[in-house]
Amino acid sequence: MSIGFQKALQQEESPIGIEVLTQIIENAQIATTEFVPMCQDTGVTVVFVELGEEVCFEGSGLIEAINRGVAEGYQAGYLRKSMVRDPLRRQNTQDNTPAIVHIDLVPGDKLKIMVAAKGGGAENMSALRMLRPVDGLLGIINFVLEVVKKAGPNACPPLVVGVGIGGNLEKSALLAKKALFRPLGQRHPDPFYAQLEEELIEKINKLGIGPQGMGGTVTTLDVHIEVFPCHIASLPVAVNLDCHAHRHKEVVF
Amino acid sequence: MPEILKITPPLSEEIIARLKAGDKVLIRGTLYAARDAAHKRMIELMDKGEELPIDLCGQIIYYVGPTPEKPGQVIGSAGPTTSSRMDPYTPRLIAEKGLKGTIGKGWRSQEVKDAMKTYKAVYFGAIGGAGALIARTIKKSExxxxxxxxxxxxRRLEVEDFPAIVxxxxxxxxxxxxxxxxxTRI
Structure with missing residues (x-):
């Protein structure tokens, strides 16, 4: 992220945008040296697991182990507990569990765990729309721009934008989330989508939202697209926004 | 560059009148930390005609839910949360309780903007995600x-040179x- 911030600082034209970016960089430095959270919203813990088919577990189950790790980590790290047990009755679970866990079975004997601490502000401005196949590329571009524009300052720009195209309703949302895990600056392996990512970056930055929505030329640091085959009648598109506190980590066992 | 105004709550009408969108301010003194769950309870008290736990007259509410403080810290990370979640509650606090300022990030509703115009109150933005930097300006948290x-x-926060933008x-x-x-270029 720090490379992304430096690049953003060079590209930003608005004085207030430059000032905001400078403070964001200073904040990240304080967070690193003092070992404190860069943002108080230490998020929902989102975990993508790639589980090798040959892997066996002993003792408690995988999900239970992940949740225990989250509870211990959020306590030991003085992170904020931001999960409520029930969406309407809203009692804090006090340990930030449960994590939201997605498991993919893959060939092999490895276990890969990818973790994100996903803040609520950017998540709240994310959206999904079931487009018609006829809406095509232009429909997708317009929808992504609409979501980012509506989010404005709320999602804490400069953003990282994950776009999931295809699959069905839930698959597109998962793709958009998964897209956020790709390292900054890395393009889609398919040149067609790599070009679409470039086009979206350029167009989003022309929206003028800028750092913290106070006006400027850097609204997004990167756009990542993930795609999946879909029904002949459908063109699902999900846009998952991530704020500049783009916190990801992965381990392989 | 315009001068950076230093302000201390309670905010007078004269100070409020000087503040214009885009002005940078440094706040010194007391801020009250509250988010939507606390706002909901305050509005419920007002509905019942009961007193609020804090006197908001002339005061500023900071929309923040900090991380727990580490040993030796006054407060953990303490950046602003999205203000729109407080929009349904804010106009009444401004109109009936004399609230003069709010600090957060993101759009406000038309109702909040109208209330600010009618009853003379200001909305400040703090830098979202700059929780570690902002925490340094908080000297006391109760x-x-x-x-x-x-x-x-x-929470009642005592701040020194807390940076915000109108x-x-x-x-x-x-x-x-x-x-x-x-x-905008598109």
Missing amino acids: LVAYEDLGPEAI INDIYGGDLYEEGIKRY
Whole structure:
């Protein structure tokens, strides 16, 4: 992220945008040296697991182990507990569990765990729309721009934008989330989508939202697209926004 | 460069009148930390005609739910949360309780903007995600009410040179709208 911030600082034209970016960089430095959270919203813990088919577990189950790790980590790290047990009755679970866990079975004997601490502000401005196949590329571009524009300052720009195209309703949302895990600056392996990512970056930055929505030329640091085959009648598109506190980590066992 | 105004709550009408969208301020003195869960309880008290746990007259509410403080820290990370979640509650606090300022990030509703214009109050933006930087300006943090809400409890914060930018002033100025318009090229 720090490379992304430096690049953003060079590209930003608005004085207030430059000032905001400078403070964001200073904040990240304080967070690193003092070992404190860069943002108080230490998020929902989102975990993508790639589980090798040959892997066996002993003792408690995988999900239970992940949740225990989250509870211990959020306590030991003085992170904020931001999960409520029930969406309407809203009692804090006090340990930030449960994590939201997605498991993919893959060939092999490895276990890969990818973790994100996903803040609520950017998540709240994310959206999904079931487009018609006829809406095509232009429909997708317009929808992504609409979501980012509506989010404005709320999602804490400069953003990282994950776009999931295809699959069905839930698959597109998962793709958009998964897209956020790709390292900054890395393009889609398919040149067609790599070009679409470039086009979206350029167009989003022309929206003028800028750092913290106070006006400027850097609204997004990167756009990542993930795609999946879909029904002949459908063109699902999900846009998952991530704020500049783009916190990801992965381990392989 | 315009001078950076130093302000201390309670905010007088004269100070409020000087603040324009885009102005940078440094705040010294007391801020009250509260989020939507605490706002909901305050509005419920007002509905019942009961007193609030804090006197909001002339005061500023900071929309923040900090991380727990590490040993030796006054407060954990303490950046602003999204203000729109407080929009349904804010107009009544401004109109009936004399609230003069709010600090957060993101758009406000038309109802909040109208209330700010009518009753002379200001909305400030703090930098979202700059929780570690902002925490350095908080010199004291004291729990005032609703301890059971955890990170959403009401706290009295004593701040020194807390940096904020005026987003909405009493004249209808809106930094988000004006700033974005200036740089839109699509």
